[in-house]
Amino acid sequence: MPIRPEHRWLYPIDWPEISRIVRFTRAGGRCEHCQRPHGRRATLLLGTDGVWWDTEIHAWRDGRGRQLRRQPSYVPLEAIGMTRKPVYLATAHLNHDPTFSGPRWRNLAALCQRCHMIHDAAEHRRRRWWNAFRQRAIGDLFSGRYS
Template sequence: MPIRPENRNRYPADWPEISLRIRTVRAAGRCECHGECGRGTHAGRCPNRNGRPAYGTGSRVVLTVAHLDHTPENCDDANLRAMCQGCHLHYDRDHHRQTAAATRRAVLEAGGQLALGTEPKGAARA
């Protein structure tokens, strides 16, 4: 998955090398997901291989590296898993929902919109 510019500083300087090693050496170009993504579309290890058509869709597979604890600073091999884009997106779906909700809330709070429909303290009601 592409790294968002605001998160780039959370990754180690050698992240490209770490990611390449996980995807090519350890995973040998194949998705390492064994169903933890929750897709329910494969029994055992996902058959998708980098650069080849994905099972079920035929779209070109892009192998990525997922942080299992969603913490980019934690680059221990045990926390990293090579995943095709489908498995990675499904694995991260709850985390993406939570961060999107937090972002929406922060935007509303910053704009003073969160308390819409409530009276400010001390305001007289008509």
């Protein structure tokens, strides 16, 4: 994910290098939560909770990267549908604090778009609430109560 200009000063000056090391050296170019490979198109089953086809091991994986015990062949694929989506890794801060990377970068993880959004969902809800609260407070201060 690109860094917003107003947050750029929170990151260390060598952030691109740190991010590259976390994503490709430590994680091996795969999401650390679901094992999706970077730069490839993942085949996903629609209507399931992140089930995808891993072409390297020729098996279906669930949303957490574990190989499915029972293959979804018993479900007609035409009824569910499939789609192919590109996978891009980003380096995520596990505690949502970009100023602290921790010793040996334990606070950082290489996550695909899906896992990154799932990980950040609570933080996004908190920020959305805070922005709405702030807007209402400014409106009350300058233009009276909202109707």
